[in-house]
Amino acid sequence: MLPTLTTLQRRKPHLYNLSWLCPQCNSFPETLDHLWTCPYILPEFSPLNTFKTLLLALRSNYLDKFLSVSSLIPLPDSFADEFVALDCWNCDPLSFSCLRLARGLIPISLTEFLGTYFSSFTIWSILDTPLHDFHFDLYVQIWLCRSIFFHHWELAQGITKIMKLSALEPSSILHPSSNIPPDISTPSLATVSLDSWVSWVSSSIIRGGSWISHLDFWRRLTVQPLLRISFW
Template sequence: MSELLAPCILQFNSLPVNMNIWKFIRDIFDAKSLLTLAVLPRFNPISSLFDINWTCTKFYKKQFFSHRNGCSEFCAFRIKILLDMLLTLTTLQRQKPHLYDPSWPYPQCNSSPETLNHLWTCPYILSEYSPLITFKTLLLALRSNYLDKFISTSSLKSLPNSFAAEFTAIDCWDCDLPSPSCLRLARGLIPKSLTGFLRDYFLPFTIWSILDTPLHDFHFDLY
């Protein structure tokens, strides 16, 4: 009788691979691509990489990379927002310092660099034309939209009476003087403070699915 041979058990980092091998390999390359994106120098000034939920951000990016509704131009525009490639003065100073003096500030206030974030936070713009007011109005509308959707969605456990108050107190909604998490969300980077709170009540895929479309609409209206 011929000797019986045990089937080959694939391992990764000493752990058995108990899933479809092609999906496993695809997930490995997806993770490497996401890591390549996450460590780009352009993200360094934003915050610690650990403050961003990259898995949720990846899910969201996949939706607009698909050119939803045929809006390929808006897709390209949002990629530029994410990668800080819009032609603000600081971007031009970085790309063409021989034409744009690096010492030039934002002309409205003449005191701070003209970054994408500063366009929403500059206090020296006339109130009736203030982009900050537009930003706050749209962000608070997004918060209300999300809150309504999560309250009406099946959850892992009953939502406490304090759910709405705790949700609205998350730092990504702090837009009076926009917090780092708030500005990340405006760039399309999902903060962990938001998803970390929601994971106590909802499955990850439920969270990602609810965050997707309203955030797309928020970016469309904002930019």
């Protein structure tokens, strides 16, 4: 299971406060389902919109493939409309079946519908590879970016790699920032590099700053600069 915040809260409640919500939207617990559908602060960076885009691309991919292969019986003119109307593609609001696809589970409604027209071999041979690609895209476009942000968010909370690897309570571990002067542990925008902006924004917000004051940062943020940030 992916180490979402709710998972970490169960594993190490002494490090991850049980009252903490999703670091990206601060509105809901960061469960596995919420991870892919977080509303976030800006629509262009929203995991929810990314998830919808990838899901609808998967639907189009599947539909094109099934329309191009031999079927057990002639496909009716309504086939495409009925396929698109299946609940597993329902994004507004997100359906239970839709979220199961993100976990690699094929909805029964999809296989039952396809089973009327195609053999089991044809169905599974078509479903397999696009679903794998869908999960890879979710990893790259949502999980990887979230993990980089989460890493800096943890540092803003004072949670270090040593603390995460230790089975001891935090009081038994030397806090890494205990000897760091205030002006270094809480940097200003003028003194940080581009690759440190994520850390600055997260720590500033934790200290009471507003998301609104950082909109320009998020508008200029793309996957490429995120990928340059290393994990220490």
